[in-house]
Amino acid sequence: MKIGENPETCHRQSFLPETSCFCRTPHAGRANREHDRNAVLPYFDVLARSPWRKRGQCRWATFDPGDIPLSARGEAQARDLANRLTGVPDLIVHSPFLRTYQTAVPRIARYPDVPVVVWPIQEFTYLSSKHCAETTGAQRRSMVEDYWRRCDPAFVDGAGAESFSAFLSRVRLLHARLQDAPDAFIVVFAHGQLMQALRLITAMPDADDETIMAILPAYDRNNPIGNTR
Incomplete structure (x- = not known):
């Protein structure tokens, strides 16, 4: 998508409710990319996971994860994040999930003339709502x-779920769109696992879907995205 195009709409479902933000600044990381293919997320200067808890991460059951709002603490930290980010962006992007929009609101309010778009960068929904509706994280753990033990990128768990290959297609689309505007300062409000996948496909552009799927869980655990603090 080019800067200034109309927002898109996407399905709003996930069972991994982290919200994250990063900034892609003009030509960021090009020197590192030339000498270190394993650099952490080349092209992107700021990578931070929002540390607040959402209802989906708590002990009670969730319904539609796309509609999970930020807590009062989360809203306060979204304002703090907006204060930490400097510079006037050319574009603000958020996922279709409510909490990413709420995280972006303070930044949007600060720069009302900056275009805001919705891209299909929602978190990966790999468990079917048929199996997971009204369940807690502990109840979903075995599923x-x-x-992930199955490691089949084409597998679809059921209604409301997507395959890992479909998820990576969205991640690659995000990567391509950012590359398509190399001179733009873009602020993206997305989700933790999507951003980890973006790291991997950037560092391993020739890896197939099964390889990325086998690596992602351990990579996510061993290379956590730092909090905004």
Whole structure:
């Protein structure tokens, strides 16, 4: 998508409710990219996970994860994040999930003339809502472990879920769109696992979907995205 195009709409479902933000500044990381293919997320200067808890991360059951709002603490930290980010962006991007929009609101309010778009960068929904509706994280744990142990990028768990290959297609689309505007300062409000996948496809552009899927869970655990603090 070019800067200034109309927003898109996408399905709003996930069972991994982290919200994250990063900034892609003009030509960021090009020197590192030339000498270190394993650099952490080349092209992007700021990479931070929002540390607040959402309802989906707590002990009670969730319904539609796309509609999970930020807590009062999360809203306060979204304002703090907006204060930490400097410079006037050319474009603000957020996912279709409510909490990413709420995280972006303080930044949007500060620069009302900056275009705002919705891209299909929602978190990866790999468990079917048929199996997971009204469940807690603890109740889903065995299903999560079984899914990643299967390591089948074409597998779809059921209604409301997507395959890992479909997820990576969205990640690659994000990567391509950012490359398509190399001179733009873009602020993206997305989700933790999507950003980890973006790291991997950037560092390993020739890897197939099965390889990325096998690596992602351990990579996510061993290379956490730092909090905004």
